[in-house]
Amino acid sequence: MQVFNAEQAKHFLCIAQEDPLEALYVLALTTGMRQGELLGLKWEDLSTDMKKLQVKRTIARIGRLGFVIDEPKTVKSIGTLVRSVQW
Structure with a gap:
């Protein structure tokens, strides 16, 4: 399994802005659920x-x-x- 480092996660969330699943992505990256x-x-x-x-x-x-x-x-x-x- 490969995971994002902090910079990759920040970049991904920047790109995901306004995406219908943005809240799901934020939860996944910030909670570890x-x-x-x-x-x-x-x-x-x-x-x-x-x-x-x-x-x-x-x-x-x-x-x-x-x-x-x-x-x-x-x-x-x-x-x-x-x-x-x-x-």
Whole structure:
């Protein structure tokens, strides 16, 4: 797996501005959430002051079953991300 360094991440987010998935990219790069955790988010997982985000579910594609909603992989994954968010 190859990951962005800080400069590459900044450049990517610059290019992604105004993209419909920009918020998803920002969350992925700033929180370290897994793909399934990101895709499992609902508006109700975000606090009203927009400073806390709870990881409550994941979405995975499982063979012939299609997309399945499940609990996060590990106990460490279940929790609250607290960030100072500036928009």
